[in-house]
Amino acid sequence: MIRPEEIKMSAEHVGKWGMVIDQDICTGCQACVAACAMENNISFVGEKDSGYGRSMHWIRIERFWEGEYPEVKMTPNQPMLCQQCNSATCEPVCPAFATVHSQAEQLNLQIYNRCVGTRYCGNNCPYQVRSFNWRDYERPEPLSNQLNPDVTVRRMGVMEKCTFCIQRIHKAQDKAKAEGREVVDGEFTTACAQACPASAITFGRVDDPESLVSQLAQRGHGLKHLEELGTLPNVTYFKGG
């Protein structure tokens, strides 16, 4: 017999890596978008495709207005990226197991070379943060020289998404292991968090109550997007606090 509270507390539902985003100090400068694209070898799709909903950014800044013209008010900028759900809706629908949950890191990952491009995961993601390689996009000189060697370059026909910079996670873990110690909180961070001039993004271990990200998340008025769907996201947002 499994009791409901046991289900809630199991390791899979707590998660390992998480993020806190403070929308009140986000300036909407898009530095995270640029840093993510450089770190993760994201293709630039051009103006036309981008305008048609084919931009491939793994993180985007959403902006909304409230009220009727001319009395409009801008709501805080909302950086939106993969929420690394503990119970992700994109995972069970992939027929090829290309969208999988990493048992070691408790992350939601995309196996590019196993993806056949049914795009069901993209449909089923309530946050709409998956991007599909609609074509082979060109990287004209000198862009071709800035590719990150730690990250796979994707070709057309596969889905891709935010990985919480898993290459950085692995690098930090390897370094710590070589030095015979644990990874220290704040030792490394994701490209978006690193690039944020306002420090609106904080990344770290959510299963460690001492980490900065856990401390911030416990401030109380954070919210998780579309929590009512039961996806158990690992990104907490702060707004108006």
Add this chain to the structure above:
Amino acid sequence: MAGYNKKEEHAHAKAEVHNHGEEHFREKHLMLDPLPRGQMNDMVMESMYVTSWKFWVVFAILSVIVAYGLFFSWGKMIAEGLGIAGVNRPSYWGIFLVNTVFWIGISHAGTFISAILRVFKAEFRRPFTRAAELMTTFGLVQAGFSVFMHMGRVWLSYWLMPYANQRMLWPNLHSPLTWDLLAITTYLLSSTMYLFLPLIPDVAMARDRSTGWRKTFYKILALGFRGTEGEWAHLRNAMNIFAFAIIPVMFSVHTIVSWDFAAATRPGWNSSIFGPYFVVGALHSGMGAVIMVLAVVRGTMKNMKYFIRAEHFDGIGRLMLIISMAWAYFFFNDYMVQWYGGDKWTQQLLHFHEAGPMGWMWFAMLIFNVVVPWAILWNQKWRSTPWIVFVVGFLINIGMWFERYIIVPISLSINRMPFTWRLYEPGVEIPLGIGTLAFFILLYMAASRLIPLIPVWEVQEGQMAHELKKFGRETVVSVSELE
């Protein structure tokens, strides 16, 4: 070869006529209007042989459309990527999936007519079971084309086959797409076998009446069928098993297709009634397509006016009316519960369906699927007229295509992230879709030259079993049991 003409029929009928009522029955019902078996066989053979120049003109035009629309466009899309199609975020699925669902829907009519009507012994089915079954097989071929086009890396589609890779990793059985693949493959295989079994006696008949390459072709297809009692007994057993077994397969296929949508966490999709709603929708478009095909076959092929009569259009017309009512019931139920649920995203979506930029499609769907059939098919005279039911069937198919279009790309345009809302504009999907339609017609035309479109033995069997009996003053049609 002996052709069929009206005069001969009248002479034939008059010779045995006893009273006026009986003659009326004969003219009306194929089952009561028997011709000598040899003559009927020759009529069917003739319908395969006689090919006018118009046939070849249409055939050539369709071949060009298939070559450009299907093969060239698809090749281009494989080379350049799905970017030349209209799919985007959030409409990851576009017309490809609309067409897949549409063609699977078309394929339902064949099984419905030949299996369910066979099981229930609906006698009017006899002359057109094969015409409907061919639609099943050829429709599924187009559904397969559409779903493969949809894939981002179609050259790796075999990875979805239930077979482990070198790391012993099997396809994900949690995914509705895996269920889909299994269901559609099962349906394609079983419906092809079910098409083939009742064909055996007819190709054996054709084998005995042909020469040259046709003789060789029919010889192979007939599997040495000679028509002995034992062979008939085996054949009847096999057909019986298939007729019963294929009915749950048919229901499962479209239910599983509907789960692709119903199992997703999208507003408007996550509906528990999608299974039966999709099955009824499939029958709705399928029956419309059958009646269109029958009208064309009757109008263009030789000797078909004897086999396909007003009574058949009347019978299918009644079924269409009932199915249209059932569809309206399921549509209303689905809409009502979604609306009553009051979820804000679903509310937005329903409003977008009716009042959004594609709202005209929503109203057209209701007019074509409900208003048109209800206004026309209640009248026996109208539903017995081939061109009228052809138009009704055509409009129903447009309406059902619209229904799938509303469910797939239009519903995908609205989601829980308003920042990504965007309309879908089809690109290369249009030539590809027209290509599948042309390929379907092309396959059908080719088949009409190669295999008997009318199951002659079934018609003859029915004619032997039917008789007119007199009870007092009334003449009544009766069926004696064959087995």
